[in-house]
Amino acid sequence: MHKRVLLTGAQGFTGQHLIPLLQAGGWEVWSVDRSNVDGNMVIPHAQCLQADLLDDVALQAAVQQVQPQAVLHLAAIAFVGHGSADDFYRVNVVGTRHLLQALSTLSVKPQCVLLASSANIYGNSHEGALAENTLPNPANDYAVSKLAMEHMARLWLPQLPVVLVRPFNYTGLGQSPQFLIPKIVEHARSKAPAIELGNLDVDRDFSDVRDVAAAYIRLLEHAPDGNVTGKVFNVGSGRTYSLREVIERVQAISGHRMDVHVNPAFVRANEVRTLRADTTALEQAIGEWRGHPLDDTLRWMLQG
Template sequence: MPPNHDRRVLVTGLQGFTGHHLANELEDNGYEVWGLGDVTPTFARCVKADLLDIASLKQAVLAAKPHYVIHLAGVAFVGHGQPKAFYDVNLVGTRNLLEALEPVAADLRCVLLASSANVYGNLQGGLLSESNPVNPANDYAVSKLAMEYMAKLWLPKIPVVLARPFNYTGIGQSESFLIPKIVSHFVRKQSAIELGNMDVWREFNDVRDVAHAYRKLIEAAPIGQTVNVCSSNLVSLKEALALATELTGHSIEARINPQFVRANEVLKLGGDTTRLKQFVPDWQPRRLRETLAWMLDAAS
């Protein structure tokens, strides 16, 4: 669909895993997509800026003149080895972005900030709604929760919406994440795989569905709201391995490596979709089997 210049969206982290799929979703629906960050000239519309350099951010925002912003950039892997980076990028970087957006606030319709379901922490039983208490269990989650509180200080000047995505995966995600690691081992027909805690239950949602939800949320623009991006479909690690075995016909021995068992592991993490469906009424997320088949086919 040709881009509509009245629907200009600035995406931070556009060249990352989620950003690639989000760009496809937005462009397919007529948005003029601009990337912000350490972008290359291969993307038609991009502005180079560093989240920790407020001057470069202000220049980038004035160049793009967005109507919408989707902020994906951040340090995203829970096992990242430098905790300070979580706070530098996820908290301070986001604040810098909001400050840079203030001069163009009159033209902004929605600024979606990607937080994380990890802010709920190690809560057992049931599906978590946005009204559940938060109890972050690691520096990554604390940095995201701090970002949420900070962002609300900018209301009503900046039309902020907070999205809390639960686990998701897809083509292009790093093998440091669980499902891409499993896919890689099955494609290479490895005899064994080393994993962490096998008794964890997660949503393994599809990145294409997450991109769809983000687009629908900026269109609905529920300003000031926090919205889970989730499916309520929890799958155990053992079930994920069984699905991969079924799809490939290959069997792998799963071994627990104590080095991969995280302290303060969140054992069960699933979300309540009630609020999301208020703003994305056509929400029908894919099941892990379909996502795995897509990833296995692409990697084969």
């Protein structure tokens, strides 16, 4: 008998890569999404239900129909430059609370409720490798909403096996070009003569979306033994690359060189030089899960 997992955000960048990995692991995937295309949501290989996170009645009905053994909650307003600050709080905090409320009414509770937070909660004032006990210092509404979501979710721990993840930067095929690496890749693929970027000499932790998805699934699989419940885990590559290095790698793999212009409007004030994930806690919990070096990720994206 298949294990049922309820996935929110299935149509998003991460969700699309999670579904085939979940199925390969024997999970029957059910998605809950607010959108509906001609009465049928187009999410291959998943059972699809329509319910908005802000519609607690519809969400309750969907959860009761699925009766999931596990939950992966990825749905969120995730782009920091999103136009409405209110949306961050409505969807990321209130919407998540509606989901937890609905799950708490199940007669048989899921074995794991994994909630995607963000390394953005650490802000831009800590240098070097950041562990989960780093003091949060969110610097925008998105990050504040994710930290608020974490605190709210802990209120449900007596009732639900909540696990929190804080992914650092990750990328891959299908990510929107409004994000940094897809923007560089798109410029290289289209053989653009030039590109405008921000500070080229900051070092950041970049993961492959397939590795992030693998980490999430490993946590689902380890949840029944109780060793991950109630904990928060950084998810990252544990390595850093400067933006300048990323550009050089893209140009070397693609064979296309372009002029790189630093636009002062893209440069953040007082930006720390190096940020990377300390993933010791996650490695101790699930073992090694990373299998895609940055060059492999960039080739995958360039070949598209």
